[in-house]
Amino acid sequence: MEKPSQKKAAPAAKQSREERLKAALKANMQKRKAQARARKASGSPQDKAD
Secondary structure (H helix, E strand, O other): OOOHHHHHHHHHHHHHHHHHHHHHHHHHHHHHHHHHHHHHHHOOHHHHHO
């Protein structure tokens, strides 16, 4: 059986996971936007292939 302290730890772990995912998503979006700006500024042929 689970101890009462383990049941309380689950929501905290879930919140921690959500915070990590949120931070990772934010970092990924910033990286993608920077890449898009760099491609637009350089006039890369890859961008025109799409």
